[in-house]
Amino acid sequence: MAIMKPDLSLNLCGIDMANPIVTCSGTSGNGREFARFLDLNLLGAFTAKSITLDKRPGNPTPRIAECTGGILNSIGIQSKGVEHFIQEDLPFLKQYSVPVIVSVSATHQEDYARLAEILDQEDGIKALEVNISCPNLEAGGSSFGADPELSGRIIKQVKDRTHLPVIAKLTPNVTDITVIASSVEANGADAVSMINTVAGMAIDIHSRRPKLGNVIGGLSGPAIKPIAIKKVWDTYRSVSIPIIGMGGINSWEDVIEFILAGSSAVGVGTGLFRNPLVVMDILEGITTFLKENGIERLDSLRGQVELL
Amino acid sequence: MESNKLLHMATVEENTQICADHYQLILMDDGGLSKTTLPGQFVNVVIPQRLDLLLRRPFSVARTDPEKNLLYIVYRIVGKGTGAMVELKPGTKMDLMGPLGNGWHLPKAPMNCLLVGGGCGVAPLWALAEHLVRERSRVFTVMGFQSRDKVFGEDIFRQIQSEVTVTTDDGSYGCEGFVCDHLEPYLNQKIGRAYVCGPMPMVRTVIPQLLQKKIEGEVSLEEIMGCGYGVCLSCVTEVEKDGRVQKQRICTEGPVFSIREVKWQS
Numbered sequence: 001m002a003i004m005k006p007d008l009s010l011n012l013c014g015i016d017m018a019n020p021i022v023t024c025s026g027t028s029g030n031g032r033e034f035a036r037f038l039d040l041n042l043l044g045a046f047t048a049k050s051i052t053l054d055k056r057p058g059n060p061t062p063r064i065a066e067c068t069g070g071i072l073n074s075i076g077i078q079s080k081g082v083e084h085f086i087q088e089d090l091p092f093l094k095q096y097s098v099p100v101i102v103s104v105s106a107t108h109q110e111d112y113a114r115l116a117e118i119l120d121q122e123d124g125i126k127a128l129e130v131n132i133s134c135p136n137l138e139a140g141g142s143s144f145g146a147d148p149e150l151s152g153r154i155i156k157q158v159k160d161r162t163h164l165p166v167i168a169k170l171t172p173n174v175t176d177i178t179v180i181a182s183s184v185e186a187n188g189a190d191a192v193s194m195i196n197t198v199a200g201m202a203i204d205i206h207s208r209r210p211k212l213g214n215v216i217g218g219l220s221g222p223a224i225k226p227i228a229i230k231k232v233w234d235t236y237r238s239v240s241i242p243i244i245g246m247g248g249i250n251s252w253e254d255v256i257e258f259i260l261a262g263s264s265a266v267g268v269g270t271g272l273f274r275n276p277l278v279v280m281d282i283l284e285g286i287t288t289f290l291k292e293n294g295i296e297r298l299d300s301l302r303g304q305v306e307l308l
Numbered sequence: 309m310e311s312n313k314l315l316h317m318a319t320v321e322e323n324t325q326i327c328a329d330h331y332q333l334i335l336m337d338d339g340g341l342s343k344t345t346l347p348g349q350f351v352n353v354v355i356p357q358r359l360d361l362l363l364r365r366p367f368s369v370a371r372t373d374p375e376k377n378l379l380y381i382v383y384r385i386v387g388k389g390t391g392a393m394v395e396l397k398p399g400t401k402m403d404l405m406g407p408l409g410n411g412w413h414l415p416k417a418p419m420n421c422l423l424v425g426g427g428c429g430v431a432p433l434w435a436l437a438e439h440l441v442r443e444r445s446r447v448f449t450v451m452g453f454q455s456r457d458k459v460f461g462e463d464i465f466r467q468i469q470s471e472v473t474v475t476t477d478d479g480s481y482g483c484e485g486f487v488c489d490h491l492e493p494y495l496n497q498k499i500g501r502a503y504v505c506g507p508m509p510m511v512r513t514v515i516p517q518l519l520q521k522k523i524e525g526e527v528s529l530e531e532i533m534g535c536g537y538g539v540c541l542s543c544v545t546e547v548e549k550d551g552r553v554q555k556q557r558i559c560t561e562g563p564v565f566s567i568r569e570v571k572w573q574s
């Protein structure tokens with residue numbers, strides 16, 4: 001039976017989304033530049049670039065290096081601070097009906113709660129994503145996200161200061177991601193987004209210098225997709241909160257794969273650099289796939305990987 | 309939506325070697341880029357048939373021919389992307405994003421202009437020289453290369469009616485030495501504005517001479533880019549504005565910066 005118009009919508013921890021596609025934090029700025037290419041309202045949700053309490057200069061250049069199948073970056077959370085975001089960026093995003101997720105980052109754990117308190121006063125934000133997994137911060141960052149107890153404590157402190165849904169962004173650079181996922185769930189996280197970049201390094205053999213100014217960085221792109229799929233699948237079986245799956249998504253096939261592994265929504269990140277319109281191709285591809293397979297609702301595929 | 313103005317398809321017309329390590333790529337489009345790109349702006353290019361090269365590659369647009377819908381790119385082979393571009397054959401379709409960046413600030417009235425380019429940095433001065441001469445400015449160009457086999461563009465700039473000095477590091481062609489060693493005669497020509505593009509060691513020797521003579525100038529910078537359209541914050545540089553040092557994106561606030569604002573010291 002042919003389905004006229006398959007349903008891609010979902011409710012993700014209270015956020016009504018027209019489709020499961022969100023932008024990954026840090027890959028579409030704060031909307032202005034990205035909106036020159038794509039109508040933000042076509043997205044399921046827009047995730048802003050991680051903001052910190054105060055201004056941060058970020059890391060030295062070069063900040064990006066292409067590798068086989070992926071991109072190594074070390075931006076280092078360059079941020080103009082939360083006040084600048086509220087005054088300059090949020091009003092722009094509020095012109096759109098797309099749900100806005102605000103990502104927060106910190107090098108001191110108390111700052112997360114402070115950021116939550118400040119952002120809780122603002123209209124136009126549908127959820128907070130707590131970035132406890134940036135590999136590019138000298139302190140904090142993924143060292144928070146690699147520690148189950150600390151991860152849980154930060155999420156609890158954020159939850160105590162906001163009425164907004166809280167999404168914990170998880171690092172893959174741990175032995176067992178499900179331990180971290182369970183800890184943030186137990187402390188009130190409403191969802192997890194995963195995976196942040198995989199820690200990596202590249203060296204120019206001629207100059208013998210690291211290819212990144214910060215020496216080490218985080219790998220994203222197609223190369224990390226199987227890692228992400230595996231961790232989503234592990235996490236899906238360990239927690240009951242929804243998962244925003246991400247890591248190397250470039251096509252509608254990638255999205256279906258992430259959903260079969262257990263993702264409720266998916267993030268597109270590095271793929272936007274090459275093709276800012278990839279989201280439109282993905283939505284069209286998913287719709288065609290669902291029609292051809294007689295599937296009415298995309299979310300009926302969630303976690304439906306079949307094991308023999 | 310501007311996406312239809314920023315994403316374009318173009319066809320390779322010509323891809324020819326112009327010196328030991330530089331190629332000239334001529335593309336034809338429907339006018340979307342060739343009729344709109346300003347001197348000093350750039351395009352961000354998908355390398356065709358190379359899905360493994362994930363990022364677009366940014367190239368300054370050397371010149372355009374709006375009447376024939378042509379776009380000229382001069383590139384140097386530096387890595388996998390530019391290495392693959394050498395193989396581009398006429399008729400190949402290319403996916404280009406642009407025009408991106410601010411471009412050179414053009415004088416409102418004719419004046420004496422000094423153009424200083426090093427190596428590949430000569431290319432972004434081409435359209436600028438054409439524009440300046442067309443608008444009746446007098447153009448002096450000092451272009452530096454490593455050696456005779458790497459010299460390109462001298463004939464073009466002479467044809468445009470610019471006065472040209474060519475330098476080579478080893479003295480195998482033109483004047484021996486770096487461009488900074490041969491600016492002096494021009495600096496006394498009542499230069500209204502200077503335009504600089506080249507490797508940072510060259511930029512660092514040229515800017516102090518311009519500042520000392522109180523010549524207004526600007527420099528076009530480059531850095532490895534992720535997106536080219538302002539979202540990823542990879543290509544930042546430090547700029548001092550209103551007494552405050554801030555990070556600006558070369559792809560968006562640049563690539564052209566005032567020599568008074570840009571942090572050029574190493």
